[in-house]
Amino acid sequence: MPTTRAQEAAEKRNLRTRQQPEDSKHAPAKPPSKAKKPASSRKPPSSKKGAHAKKETSSTVGEKREPETEEKQAEGEEPPAKKVKTEEPAPRDEQTDGKEEGSEADADKENAPAQRHPAESMYQAGTIERGHIYFFYRPKVELEEAHSMDDVQRFYMLLVPRPPQFATHTGNKSSAQAKGDDEDQEMNLIESGADAVPAPEPKGQTKKRFRLMIIGKKGLPDPDAGGGGKGGGRKQVFWATVSTVSDDLKKLEEGLGPKTYETKTRGTRHQAAARLAARGAYAIVNNEAARTPSQRETHFGYHLSHPDDEHFGEVQETLGIHKASSFVLQVKNPLAPPSGPAQVGLPKGRRAEYPEEIMTGVFGKGGHRGRESYGLRFASVERQELLDHEGAELLFIAARSGEQGLETSLGEGRGHALEEAEKDESKETMDEVMKEIAMNDGRIPADPLEGEWA
Numbered sequence: 383m384p385t386t387r388a389q390e391a392a393e394k395r396n397l398r399t400r401q402q403p404e405d406s407k408h409a410p411a412k413p414p415s416k417a418k419k420p421a422s423s424r425k426p427p428s429s430k431k432g433a434h435a436k437k438e439t440s441s442t443v444g445e446k447r448e449p450e451t452e453e454k455q456a457e458g459e460e461p462p463a464k465k466v467k468t469e470e471p472a473p474r475d476e477q478t479d480g481k482e483e484g485s486e487a488d489a490d491k492e493n494a495p496a497q498r499h500p501a502e503s504m505y506q507a508g509t510i511e512r513g514h515i516y517f518f519y520r521p522k523v524e525l526e527e528a529h530s531m532d533d534v535q536r537f538y539m540l541l542v543p544r545p546p547q548f549a550t551h552t553g554n555k556s557s558a559q560a561k562g563d564d565e566d567q568e569m570n571l572i573e574s575g576a577d578a579v580p581a582p583e584p585k586g587q588t589k590k591r592f593r594l595m596i597i598g599k600k601g602l603p604d605p606d607a608g609g610g611g612k613g614g615g616r617k618q619v620f621w622a623t624v625s626t627v628s629d630d631l632k633k634l635e636e637g638l639g640p641k642t643y644e645t646k647t648r649g650t651r652h653q654a655a656a657r658l659a660a661r662g663a664y665a666i667v668n669n670e671a672a673r674t675p676s677q678r679e680t681h682f683g684y685h686l687s688h689p690d691d692e693h694f695g696e697v698q699e700t701l702g703i704h705k706a707s708s709f710v711l712q713v714k715n716p717l718a719p720p721s722g723p724a725q726v727g728l729p730k731g732r733r734a735e736y737p738e739e740i741m742t743g744v745f746g747k748g749g750h751r752g753r754e755s756y757g758l759r760f761a762s763v764e765r766q767e768l769l770d771h772e773g774a775e776l777l778f779i780a781a782r783s784g785e786q787g788l789e790t791s792l793g794e795g796r797g798h799a800l801e802e803a804e805k806d807e808s809k810e811t812m813d814e815v816m817k818e819i820a821m822n823d824g825r826i827p828a829d830p831l832e833g834e835w836a
Contacts, residue, residue: 504743505764507670509577513543515664515684518656526654529835531700537597544580574795578665579803583818594626602702605780617780624774631820639825659830660703662686667792680763681791683708687804688831695833704783708791713768714775715745717756734771
């Protein structure tokens with residue numbers, strides 16, 4: 383149907399009216415104008431901060447991958463501080479790398495055990511040595527025989543150390559014998575004084591450790607007699623010097639054998655061989671009840687097997703040899719000056735040269751013991767090594783004589799054990815005795831074992 387212009391104008395107005403509400407609905411989706419944004423979007427400062435923080439958080443989250451990777455690597459590769467902790471169980475000296483040597487020394491001192499006085503570790507209590515003892519005398523030059531003390535030039539004491547009897551091996555004995563001997567040895571172990579009894583002396587062996595000592599007064603002091611003190615109350619003493627320490631008995635025989643030598647003033651001189659005057663067993667015992675170094679005391683005791691009671695005679699009595707006797711034994715400090723009015727002692731060039739540990743630990747050199755810088759003038763035989771040095775100067779102080787005196791000095795049945803052992807060994811012949819020290823009785827006479835001078 384044809385429309386008029388008026389109708390067309392009305393339809394346009396109606397269409398325009400319908401479009402306006404739809405445009406108003408879509409208006410919020412359009413970006414706001416710059417002029418309206420500041421007024422409509424203003425927020426309090428706190429809200430603005432929150433928005434800013436949120437923005438930073440979102441940016442940090444986006445950039446988190448790199449720091450996370452660093453932290454994971456740090457967890458896998460511990461920092462230096464953590465490495466030090468993992469090395470704590472390592473030795474202290476590894477942890478102190480980079481520190482001064484003084485700090486390391488201080489740490490070592492802290493970790494080291496408490497230091498004891500040197501003397502505490504040197505002292506050996508109980509029986510420190512046992513063996514067989516032999517006494518010799520040599521006539522003066524140009525005398526073939528001695529008939530009294532006036533004819534004696536030298537008096538010797540020979541010590542041949544041996545293990546205890548219960549420690550010897552059974553050798554080639556049958557198994558039945560060996561078993562029986564083992565039982566006997568076990569019995570000896572629990573027997574009183576068994577540690578002082580030496581094992582039997584092998585015959586014919588030329589290699590044995592020995593010490594040869596020269597007795598200063600050409601005789602042993604009498605334990606039952608007084609000495610040089612007021613009223614004779616002081617015990618007699620005598621000096622001895624360790625002249626030879628060796629293991630070659632053939633050289634010993636040569637040294638004690640006859641000698642011929644030349645002198646400028648008297649020409650050819652002859653000296654007769656030494657004579658064997660007595661043989662027995664000895665023991666060296668340190669007292670076990672000593673609580674302080676000043677209470678320590680060394681006892682030297684012997685019991686003879688030869689000569690027996692029947693042949694014990696003038697020779698032995700003149701030389702001061704008792705059937706059984708004991709002495710207090712001391713060692714002179716080689717750094718101490720000669721003592722007494724007679725200035726007794728060896729010249730410096732002939733004195734024993736002990737290692738530093740003995741000088742410090744036994745004699746107390748350096749102020750450890752005594753008032754002098756060299757330490758004590760005399761010391762007990764705290765270790766048997768003190769006797770194994772040529773030039774060692776020994777002081778024997780007479781103590782007791784007889785079997786009971788020997789037991790009193792050595793203690794714990796040792797004196798009685800030596801007595802019983804030497805009664806058994808007294809059955810040996812003179813020839814067997816000489817073979818113990820690999821000597822020819824034709825070259826070294828043993829006639830004095832029968833009590834007569836020779």
